[in-house]
Amino acid sequence: MTLLFRLASVFPLALLHAAGSVLGWLAWLLSPTYRRRFQANAAQAGCDRADARAAIGQTGRLVAELPRLWLGREVPIHWDGAELIDAAHAVGAGIVFLTPHLGCFEITAQGYARRYGDARGPITVLYRPARKAWLRPLLDSARGRPGLETAPTTLAGVKQMLKALKAGQAVGLLPDQVPPSGLGVWAPFFGRDAYTMTLSARLARQPGTAVLLAWGERLPGGRGYVVHLRALREPLAEDATQAAAQVNAEMERLIRECPAQYLWGYARYKDPANSAPAENAARGDNA
Template identity: 60%
Template sequence: MPFAFRLFSALPLPLLHAIGAMLGWVAFLASPTYRRRFLANAAQAGYAFGQVRAAVAHAGRMVAETPRLWLASEPPRCEAVGTECVEQAWAQGRGIVFLTPHIGCFEMSIQEGARRWAGAHGPFTILYRPARQPWLAKLMRTARSRSGITAVPTTLNGVRQMLKSLRHGQAVGLLPDQVPPQGLGLWSPFFGRPAYTMTLAARLAQQTGAAIILARCERLAWGRGYRLHLEALGEPLARGLEDGVHQINAAMERLIRQSPEQYLWGYARYKEPRSEPHVAPAEAGA
């Protein structure tokens, strides 16, 4: 494991966030491609740079805090609001699909959810794409399969495990604004522009009757920790796949507008999907 990764895992959160903020601005100023994409995505959502400039530093904080979130024995402080919607779903005996966009500390979203509820309701299942570097692939397998969390690869078996977990009344977690490979999504409006959007989140909920809970993990100022905001989707998920995907995209937009200064505007949300062997769309229901 690289020395820098181990070092960052031992540093206090306020220092990590300070270092990360500087790294975020270095990346923004040094990369014209990243800068253009950041500005274009923010403008697509109706934001001037002055309204979202804080997101430059938050992108760097995301990178700097990751080693600590993956390796530290004690997680940073995190409070939660809106937990009633989660408790209500568990009381109904339903599985839960937790959805969060690339906003704030989405790594902490799943860790805090598992810490609070995995003991009583079983582990949270998440998908991950193995890294190409052997050391990082090994680290991701161990770091993301922490206590109360089961990390499964983005394969047919991984999707089957998610379906199984939901049918047993457990929880899964997804980032539905992540661009899927060709054949695993459909084009759906995102801030008024067509974006290739995963169908998996809608399929999981439609096929199992699971509740959809929206999550947004806010970074608190001065490295004081995090605040996890939870809310129900607000209305039943549409039965049609296309309508369900549109509905989830609209929900992600609402979450992002709650805290636009912490969204990853530099993420290539509108890119063309890649073509590679993967789980065929129909196989999600296997």
């Protein structure tokens, strides 16, 4: 598989995306469990049929573009809202980037590293180690590039991110990723309670920290990506549950910008400890 990744990394982005669309539809057709979860999540959010159909192929593109992003030549990256980063840097603030499973979330960290890494230090991103043993060294080498560091989803990883913020550097994480049991709270996400991490709010409340919302739009025809940046509408509450609800609402706002590129098949409503609120348990755990 490593050799296959290296071979695919030299292909044009347009070709990889075309192949990815096929992969996305194959996964949809061959996995009833995935298909039901995808449809349920899209319906829960009120995603219209055209956007949901487009998201099937976009999910496959997410997978097919990885060899190029991890191992291949640089891809074009455009910016929407870079002045928000410049403003944070001007006052010496560390930055917390909150990114949903929308578009190409690999490209947001890569884009920051490429544009700001030399002058402002690396961006540290939170990640879960790969479950497949063969993928771990490939993932570690691909993501551990100049201007980009990774932090595991452990106490040591959290300390690493806090240290980066104190140094005025940037960190990034996906707050719509279901955390391990005990590290989250139940908060609404598109009208249904979802187990939501509290780490994003904890990082956001660090002194001298700016919080920005970010997502990477995948452009058609292999023309690259646009990193979109948005400001929080209001400061996050001190209460963990209220803050989680605010973060989820902000993620919803980004997803509504481009529902055709959201990862609707992600098991957002699963319960890591089988302790979901009664209304969720009645609907199933979305695992």
